Amino acid sequence: MTTPSPQGFPRVGRPRSERATNAILEATADLMEEEGFAATTIEAIASRAGVSKVTIYKWWPTRGAVAIDAYFRRYHETLDFTDTGDVAADLSAQLQLLITTFQGRAGTIMGELISQAQRDATLAAALRDGWLQPRRDLTAKVLRLAIDRGQIRPDVNIESIMDQLYAPVYWRLLMRHQGFDHELVLSLVDNVLHGVSANPNLA
Amino acid sequence: MTTPSPQGFPRVGRPRSERATNAILEATADLMEEEGFAATTIEAIASRAGVSKVTIYKWWPTRGAVAIDAYFRRYHETLDFTDTGDVAADLSAQLQLLITTFQGRAGTIMGELISQAQRDATLAAALRDGWLQPRRDLTAKVLRLAIDRGQIRPDVNIESIMDQLYAPVYWRLLMRHQGFDHELVLSLVDNVLHGVSANPNLA
Amino acid sequence: MTTPSPQGFPRVGRPRSERATNAILEATADLMEEEGFAATTIEAIASRAGVSKVTIYKWWPTRGAVAIDAYFRRYHETLDFTDTGDVAADLSAQLQLLITTFQGRAGTIMGELISQAQRDATLAAALRDGWLQPRRDLTAKVLRLAIDRGQIRPDVNIESIMDQLYAPVYWRLLMRHQGFDHELVLSLVDNVLHGVSANPNLA
Amino acid sequence: MTTPSPQGFPRVGRPRSERATNAILEATADLMEEEGFAATTIEAIASRAGVSKVTIYKWWPTRGAVAIDAYFRRYHETLDFTDTGDVAADLSAQLQLLITTFQGRAGTIMGELISQAQRDATLAAALRDGWLQPRRDLTAKVLRLAIDRGQIRPDVNIESIMDQLYAPVYWRLLMRHQGFDHELVLSLVDNVLHGVSANPNLA
DNA sequence: CTCTAACCGAGACGGTACGTCTCGTCTTTTG
DNA sequence: CAAAAGACGAGACGTACCGTCTCGGTTAGAG
Missing domain, CATH: 1.10.10.60 (Homeodomain-like)
Structure with a gap:
């Protein structure tokens, strides 16, 4: 800024x-x-x-x-952090907030900003620092609390988890190969929390 | 084309x-x-x-x-489909191939093409049909085979799984908030297959 | 050009x-x-x-x-050369032509062009070569013919004569301290041909 | 001012x-x-x-x-009035003073001021009143004294004489088609005083 | 073995936006 | 109240590409 x-x-x-x-x-x-x-x-x-x-x-x-x-x-309001103790619910809430924002004009514009950031390093930095990081910080907080409570394995890579939660949203925003709605949120959180493997015990 | x-x-x-x-x-x-x-x-x-x-x-x-x-x-070679029966290995192989490509010039250029696709619908369609979809088709094939074999839960949303595997790569390519290497591949596949929950039985 | x-x-x-x-x-x-x-x-x-x-x-x-x-x-027509044998008449004709041109818009514009030529060497050269010189060439011709006929002293400086005929016109155009009309023409030609001295024999 | x-x-x-x-x-x-x-x-x-x-x-x-x-x-000094009784000498002295001034930086600047005066009426007036007129007044004085003494014909137009003396200097300053030096001064004064006609008696 | 349609190079053209410049005015704080 | 500092609206500058439009000159199958 x-x-x-x-x-x-x-x-x-x-x-x-x-x-x-x-x-x-x-x-x-x-x-x-x-x-x-x-x-x-x-x-x-x-x-x-x-x-x-x-x-x-x-x-x-x-x-x-x-x-x-x-x-x-104009779109500064979409930040949320509530610790209910229910990891899935807390992550879903944060994701849902983002998706709701992106369903309006803000989504298209964000796509164009990300686009412009490819040729404007300053803009890229501003997006990372002013938009991405604050949201990642909150999500990281949720995940770390969950680890402390023993709800999430302590050996996981938090960064990659966050990318698996958020990147699909931005990716669909950019490529429009699929839409995004609340069901996607549930699916993303569920997949990454419990895995899609049929027999998790054998992981 | x-x-x-x-x-x-x-x-x-x-x-x-x-x-x-x-x-x-x-x-x-x-x-x-x-x-x-x-x-x-x-x-x-x-x-x-x-x-x-x-x-x-x-x-x-x-x-x-x-x-x-x-x-x-110029960059047409990066497609792979091998069915070894080991879902994790097969998915990892496909992801790794993409990452390897993107570590060179092809990565930067892909970022710029995605960028341009935001203001050029034809380009967006070409990217989806000519680049994205072929890769998703192969990955979908792996996942469906795994479901058939009972390795993956049949109720999952294949589309969201694929996004959780691929989107993080593109997302890091675009935002450069984190690098990508083989460890990321393993982490992405592991998270989504087995989940990060400490007690999967209670899922 | x-x-x-x-x-x-x-x-x-x-x-x-x-x-x-x-x-x-x-x-x-x-x-x-x-x-x-x-x-x-x-x-x-x-x-x-x-x-x-x-x-x-x-x-x-x-x-x-x-x-x-x-x-x-737009103002290309104002050139004249007639050899009547009467130096005063021929010079007057040429001068009058210029003055007539300059009494319309062309005069103001010429002033602005001369003005601009002070900061634009190319324009200055174009004015000299494309406007000034052609007129001076014709006047010089009149004067040289008159010298050949013995009407004008052969030892005079033709350049300075021409300046004394033309410069006053441009000077009044630029400074507007006096107007210019046919009487001025007669006066300019008369002064320089016969001198203003009361007793020319004693020159 | x-x-x-x-x-x-x-x-x-x-x-x-x-x-x-x-x-x-x-x-x-x-x-x-x-x-x-x-x-x-x-x-x-x-x-x-x-x-x-x-x-x-x-x-x-x-x-x-x-x-x-x-x-x-900065350039206020170039004014001169001496009545020696020799018209040619007195006019030459005044002209020479101007030329000497204009051979330095003052000449170029004067050209630019005249240039600017074409688009700035206030400047034009200031130039006329503050620069031109004082010099013309002195020269007019010389000429009128000469008329009174019977050295110059009483029927001449003083304004046009002065223009024929001064304008060539400014004109060469602006157009640079010829240089100016002491010889020019002599030539200008001589031409206008005694005329260039070969046989002045027949004027 | 010409005819002719399509292609190709060169480059002029009407536009739009760029980022810079200077103008003359306006709005503060400092002396 | 003057002066300095400097932000501001206005608008022209000269440049870069855009996508379109002539041109003259090929190239190769069809008549």
Whole structure:
């Protein structure tokens, strides 16, 4: 995030226009929702926000950076951590929250952001640090608590478990080879918790 | 693939130049490897192949279409199906093959193709049909055989299992939040087969 | 001038669009007349001519170059050479022609072109070679014929005479400290031919 | 000049910073000499003078206004009026003074100021009133004295004579089609005083 | 053994967006 | 209240590719 830190002490000179910042982020989010990321050019954002291009370039290095700030600002609510003691339920709740978000516009846009991240390392980092990691941290917490309680084997690789829970969602979001719904959530959690082997004792 | 089918009967007029076709696909593959997909513009391809832009547009609708033809032509070998009777081994073999491919240039390029597929429906379809589905078919075959043998529970959702095996690979390819190696393969297969629950009997 | 030489042999590739060339030069001349040179930006020309900016940049290096081509095209008629044997009349005729031209829009535009030539060496050269020199050549011819006939002293500096005839016109065009009309012409020619000294014999 | 008149009575509030005014004019003159007028932007002046842009805009309406104040301040010395009774000598002295000034940086800058005056009426007026007219007044004085003494015909147009003396200098300054030196001065004065006609009696 | 349809190279063209520049104005804090 | 600092809206700059459009010149089967 590029937003400057207004750390109490006021700087000299005309202060950054809050109106402009808001207008830019709102315009960006609107454009991404209505026209898609491809049409969300700097010029379109500037025009819609009633702002000069230079003002955008002043605060964000690329349109990817604007986009992700706008995205986080608009879709910031989808985080959940509740420890009910029921691993399956807790993981399902987290997964379901993500899927619900992605069923609206936010899903398509996330796909486009991931797409853009392939050619914009800064955006990739922002996505990892600002979106992915917070969610993984919460899931990791659930898994570690479960291990402490003896519900999950202590020798497993937590990272790969999380990928097996989350990656399918993003993968279907990107490739659209299958849809995603609550049943998928149950299936993903069940598979990875209990395995699909017919005779688990012989594992 | 857009290459027209030369169904025996020869057409009137000057035939399509094989030299041009080859030059275009090679130039495209080279460019994607050396400069990345973003730099693989139609103009760059035309220039490198010593070909006119129109010739490219004549045979492919978008640069995504050229790219995927070039990709499939260069990285076509990574398919495997062996039925050893050992589900874990067979799945691991297939996964490992994919990972090996993706550890080279082919991985980066695949990421860029997936990226481009977000804004190019034709490319998305080509990726699904020409790359994804063949691999899923083979894996589905392994899983169904295992179900038939009673090694895997018959009530599982095969699609979600396959996503839990493959999606993590693509996901790490795209987000680079974790690397992928043989250990990951083992972990993915083990988790989904036997589950991570400490007490599977109570599942 | 940037116009390419169509020396008979046809070049490969799509030929230069005559329509575009015409539209550009007409639009430029119109804009200079109506809005002034300052408003005659490349973008304004492109927009008015219904032409892409690149097409302009392709054939002219700067807007000054377009401007001067457009100017020469529209105001090309003001050249005169008649040898009546009467030096004063012949010089007056040439001067009057220039003044008449400059009394319309062409005068203001010429001022702006001279202005622009101060920061654009190519434009300066084009003005010298394409506008100034042809007129000076004709005037020099008149003067040399007069010398040959014994009407003008052979020891005079022709260049300085020509400047004393023409420079006042351009100077008034630029500074607007005095107007210019037919009386000025007569005065300029008379002064330089016969001198303002009350007793020329004592020169 | 745009500099406001400090008419004796002191104004309320913080007084205008003399330091700033000086710094601005010096910076402007330096920039025009070293980088040319085109590079003498308000921002460049502000930066070099260590002054805010607003401070400049506060006291001068355009950069042309600053430029001309800076120019007059630095090149104010070139005025001369001596009445020796020898018209030719007195005119030559005045012309020579101008030429000497214009052979240095001052010449190039004057060309750029005249250029700028084409699009800045205030600058044009300032040039006319602050530069041109004072010199013309002195030359007119010389000419009128000569008329009074019977050295110059009383029916001549003084304005056109002055243009025939001065305009060639500015014209060569602007168009660079010929150089200017002392010989030119002699030639200009001689031509206009005694005429170039071979037989002046028959005029 | 020409005729002719299709292909191919070169490259001009109308567009769109890029990221940069400078302008002149506006809005703060500091002196 | 002036001055400095610097953010801001406006809009032109010159460049890069896009996808389309002529052109002149092949190439090879069909008549």
